[in-house]
Amino acid sequence: MSRSDYPPGYDESCNPPYAPHGGNYPAPPGYGFPAFGGPQPGQPPAPYPTGPNTPLFPGQPQGYPPGPYPAQPYPPGAGYPSQPPMPPIIPRNIPSDVITSDDDFAARGSDWDSLSIRHAFIRKVYLILATQLLVTTAIVAVFTFVQPVRHFVQQNQAVHWASYGVYLITHLVLACCKGPRRTFPWNFILLSIFTLALSYMTGSIASYYDTKAVFLALAITAVVCIAVTVFCFQTKVDFTKCRGLFCVLGIVVFVTGIITVIVLSFKYIYWLHMLYAAIGAIAFTLFLAYDTQLLIGNRKYSISPEEYVFAALNIYVDMVQIFLFLLQIIGSSK
Template sequence: MSSNYPPGYDDPNKPLYPGGNYPPPPPYGFPSYGGPQPNAPYPSGPNANMYPGPGGYPSGPYPGQPHSSGPPPMPPMMPPVIPADALESGYADGFAASDGGWDTVSLRHAFIRKVYMILAAQLLFTTSIVAVFTFVDSVKIFVQENQALYWASYAVYFITHLVLVCCTGPRRKHPWNMILLFIFTLALSYMTGTISSFYSTKAVFLAMGITAVVCIAVTVFCFQTKVDFTKCQGLFCVLGIVMFVTGIITVIVLSFKYIYWLHMLYAAMGAIVFTMFLAYHTQLLIGNRKYSIGPDEYIFAALSIYVDVIQIFLFLLQIIGSSNR
């Protein structure tokens, strides 16, 4: 005789849902709004990446990043160094003076044009690399899955930077200075493109636009203002060391546990500090301040401003990309 009462839980011969088209219970228990249960395996399938992984970062791609498998690498960091033999004293009222008629305005203008032509070529090359790494999915997947290439390019960037800053001969002798600068630009462009591939296209475009506005505004300000940033060499030396040490500490802390406010604080501080460095290096290039870059240092002048622009872009990308997640 059948019973209208539901079967007991200890009855192994009767189904839990008799006589109906009820779906079977999920294999790991009923879902909750907080994600999978603590002792249950993480789900697989199209919704597997909705839940955070054990490390604090999402276990799958970030929103708007369909191929990334983890957090983006931190931007490259080296303290901006001005070699003593690259600077010379200038007049407060005119262009930098030196032997051989370097105090003439036409020579200084020619030097500025040469530096900005090299800088434009560097930025155009880097923008092209970032565009390829952002829009071409196959390239994006490759660079995200092979981050050993990122660290190899970091080593090339570090070594060529040291050579160009510390060695007067390679920095001034043509064509070795151009070859080293090209290798340096290639390495930093690859690193910038790799970091950009972890962020959405919208974040990359916004960071590029804001960086362009900031750099143009700083350049115009430096050409017009009477404030002399070159007098504050000690301050900028301290800022460079502080950013370098802070960057190392931040990378170590975030590698163990991701702290959102620490990441954003470091990115905001980096964007502000390198904007100040851009103003400082631009005034060294202009030459109508207490100190200026010498006429043979066009490679170093282009390298300094190029690094400032790229660092501003990367720090802004971290802030904008994080806010869009």
């Protein structure tokens, strides 16, 4: 085998035996290696590009690629937001002294025989409920459209968890303590604090989702709640007879929520999140039907006329939870 059959050595590769072809093409400056046109030993190395607009070789125009770069969607140093918080989890609790019953239906033999008292109670509950929903809708709108508030909410999760603590305490007080629940003005004070806390939590969760998803979830929630309310006032089906079934359903939703939160805190699993959201939306739609029929009064079980605050509280929580679960389903598909 002749010498020419061997591959070129290192010295030959660095100093090619053939002269470069003719032409006026500029030699590209190599960054660091003499064999590729870089500086020879003893010469200072060529500087590397230091920015996105620095030319890579002499003669290249500034600003490549052309045009300004898009601005960051979040303030400098703020970082990107984490996953949105889960909806508030709390077991359903309806004390025995809130509900009355009879062999036929709870309204018979009581003040429910008077249609005026019955209608006045329903009007009072829905007036309180409308005020709560207006406050929640306004807060959600501010958290969705006002960008500084939206960024503040996303970057300060401690306020969200503080509102969760206020929500939990006021809910337990209103559900378990008969005195504050029926005594004016403490019942309205506690209900106002509860509404503001849950509204803040709802707005902070909605701030993580697209505006179209929030509007769509809000519209679907309104349609579902109106349809369920009209159905409960017209149907002869008595959901209040299934108290045991609704109790079991509440336990299932509560336990499933705790398991889902624990699992998702370690690793996000999309199908588990969507499964929990679907179960929650269906369960609270059924809870809304059950609480609405407790309000009507001409069923097996009904809520006492003095418990207008508790009745508004339950229906309000059902509607907000339906909105939050639908928002998770709709927002994840965007």
